[in-house]
Amino acid sequence: MPENEVIRVISRPTGIPGTEHFQLEKQPLAELQPGQIRVCNEWLSVDPAMRGWLADANNYASVKVGEVMRSLCVGTVIESTVSTYNKGDRLMGWFGWQTCATVKPEAVVQKITATDLPPSLYLGVLGLNGITAATALDKLGSPRQGDTVVVSTAAGGVGSCVGQLAKTMGCRTVGLTSSSEKVQACYEAFGYDHVINYKTDNIDQAIKAACPDGVNVYFDNTSGSISDSVMQHLAIGARVIVCGTASIPSWDPPPMGPRVNRILLTRRARMEGFILFDHQDTYASYVEKLEQLVRDKKLTYREHITDGLHTATGAIAQLYRGENLGKRLIRL
Amino acid sequence: MPENEVIRVISRPTGIPGTEHFQLEKQPLAELQPGQIRVCNEWLSVDPAMRGWLADANNYASVKVGEVMRSLCVGTVIESTVSTYNKGDRLMGWFGWQTCATVKPEAVVQKITATDLPPSLYLGVLGLNGITAATALDKLGSPRQGDTVVVSTAAGGVGSCVGQLAKTMGCRTVGLTSSSEKVQACYEAFGYDHVINYKTDNIDQAIKAACPDGVNVYFDNTSGSISDSVMQHLAIGARVIVCGTASIPSWDPPPMGPRVNRILLTRRARMEGFILFDHQDTYASYVEKLEQLVRDKKLTYREHITDGLHTATGAIAQLYRGENLGKRLIRL
Incomplete structure (x- = not known):
């Protein structure tokens, strides 16, 4: 059976989340159920907002202890039982800090259709x-x-x-x-x-x-x-x-x-x-507008990339220490 | 020559203005100049905002040391060289803490035309x-x-x-x-x-x-x-x-x-x-709306009145001590 590697939240930080609040685990992948999509993650996002998700149980996007860390990701569908998403589709969505996500369609923020722009941008300047x-x-x-x-x-x-x-x-x-x-x-x-x-x-x-x-x-x-x-x-x-x-x-x-x-x-x-x-209704129109600004070289970006799932756990604290230059990303 | 009685600001308070920051003075009334209106004040207003006018030289309505205390008043025109305002007109405007104000038309906020409502309301619920x-x-x-x-x-x-x-x-x-x-x-x-x-x-x-x-x-x-x-x-x-x-x-x-x-x-x-x-453009329309609510008994008010110009100097501090019940007014 194929394995999934996940980062689980093991305690709720009161301040800045650090490596001590997470644990890297391997777990088997269950068989895909009807209504599910399986996405192989290529890029994971690290965001300052994650502190609030972790620290505050009343946060709009609170993460519970024991859950896989919530995160936006870019990945490719490897298996799907949902007609709107097919094998090979590249998606951006709430797939979490893990190598392979098994999710419902609600987790998808958008399908990435532009092929002339780097997919990682959908976690940063286009995300x-x-x-x-x-x-x-x-x-x-x-x-x-x-x-x-x-x-x-x-x-x-x-x-x-x-x-x-x-x-x-x-x-x-x-x-x-x-x-x-x-x-x-x-x-x-x-x-x-x-x-x-x-x-x-x-x-x-x-x-x-x-x-x-x-x-x-x-x-x-x-x-x-x-x-x-x-x-x-x-x-x-x-x-x-x-x-x-x-x-x-x-x-x-x-x-x-x-x-x-x-x-x-x-x-x-x-x-x-x-x-x-709160502004999902206008999300797609702003993506289109910014895609064009990127193509026109009116909107540039910097990415700060580290390789490997294990580099995610310390990355929130790095953000708060101001050590990143540009969008903080984990490449898998 | 008729006399005017005024309350002059004699020092700039850093905190709540009190009697020690004002001085009651008598001064002769000069002859009315072209472009001036002379108003006999009947009602003076006391407002919490006065603290800011006095304390902060950069305030939107700053009052300088040596000036008559800025205030909204209701009074009746006793002499006028301005065609739009005639003797006997009742006005609400920036006439200051004094018995008799000699002002330009810009000082007038509104002419009070309703005769079925007490004039003091134009300093409170209609002011x-x-x-x-x-x-x-x-x-x-x-x-x-x-x-x-x-x-x-x-x-x-x-x-x-x-x-x-x-x-x-x-x-x-x-x-x-x-x-x-x-x-x-x-x-x-x-x-x-x-x-x-x-x-x-x-x-x-x-x-x-x-x-x-x-x-x-x-x-x-x-x-x-x-x-x-x-x-x-x-x-x-x-x-x-x-x-x-x-x-x-x-x-x-x-x-x-x-x-x-x-x-x-x-x-x-x-x-x-x-x-x-900032909202002068809609002032008159709100006055009309509130006049009607007062007539319909949907908008009631309380007034806290003291008699005599000399009762004004301590009145700001009373407001800040919460001693008033309703709109604080000075009746002359």
Whole structure:
């Protein structure tokens, strides 16, 4: 009988998930049941959101102890009892951290039909990251030509897309990132107008200098002290997109920070949380739009790839240490 | 020569403005110049927002040291060189804390034409408070039938209108207030479905019990610990209207509180600041709507009146101590 290799969650972390919260296991593959599809995974995704799935039992995508780690993957159908998916189809979906997934059709996010683009992109610039960037920037940020758009984690999977998409909309883009290597990528690969290294620059002075007319759109993946500085410089009518909280190691109990109410009030600013799952109805149309931008070389990307299932367990913690440059992927 | 009695700002408070920040003065009235209107004030308004006008030089309506205290008033024209305003017209506008205001037409917010309603209402339920409540609830809160709407300062000038307007929209209303007298007013005068005394109840348990399906709209005038509790119970897609920050004595430096980012993210909630000055285009239409609700006895109000200009200087601090029941007014 063929074997499946899986990464199982063995305890619920309160902070950043590390190798100690997972276990690599082999298990036999049962015979395929009616209504099931079997997918051989080629690419696994590693996302900052995984911390929330693991840490919080009330999270929108909570993973239970004992389950295979939840993740988006790209793979090819090797066996199917479902008429809409055939052997050889390449799919992106919730197949989990394992070599071979046996799933129902609901797990499939999309069939990958484009053959001119690398399949791994459907986990990054054409997947959760890119579509999150495009949908949130568009629907919550409502950027107008000439707006100053500030992006935290500017070189990251989501941030790098936000910066580039904002440029296509005629905005000035200001990126916040954490190393000189990433500063260089922000300028050279992602076309930011201005980049701030928040580990070496005086962030408050740097934001003020980079945004003389204030910040119209702030796309935040960090929370914490970086955000506290940006919030001080919001323009009247600013839109703050709360897309992630990467700089806060634990929310139990919630950490303290400067209250934002007075800023929101005096600037008549809006701060709003975004989760892509709420926007399934527009997912496919944003994929098509971004595919075209990739083909037109208006949307570029970086991938940070490691080989082998075993490299996944430490990868979430690496993200939170800022060690990745671009979309973090596991190649099987 | 006739005399004018004025309240002048003599120092900029960092916290709550008190009698020590103002000075009562008499001064002669100069001859009316072309383009000016002279209004004899009958009613002066006292508003929580005044703290911000005084404390923060960058506030949208900052008052400088040496100026007559900025305030909305109702008065009657006694002399005019402007064709649109005639002797005997009753006006509501920015006439300041003084017995007799000499102003340009820009200071006028509206001419009061209804003769069947008490003029003081145009400083309360038909003025800044009522129109703030109606505009912010409608445009930022987007209440839907069946929504649970939570209101802080539930018995106050703005809050009491919000509660009643939300009821007319088919919402369940939950009020937060600070004394048994105000709890009674919330139930009997303002028709709240549920009222919480945040000084005596366990606020967290009380909100949970009053809002079993979560809070859809939170209309906040307080910031601070009351808000911290309400925020914990936001429903998915909740709208938080930041209309005031009455429970925070000073924003310099900004006080610390639990960070809200994770709540906004997981609940896909929106938090937005509101200032009525941004919505002048719809002011008159909301006045008309509320006049009709008052006539139909669907919108009631309480007024807390003291007599004499000298009673104004301590009145802001009284508001912040929660000593008023209803709209705080000075009758001249």
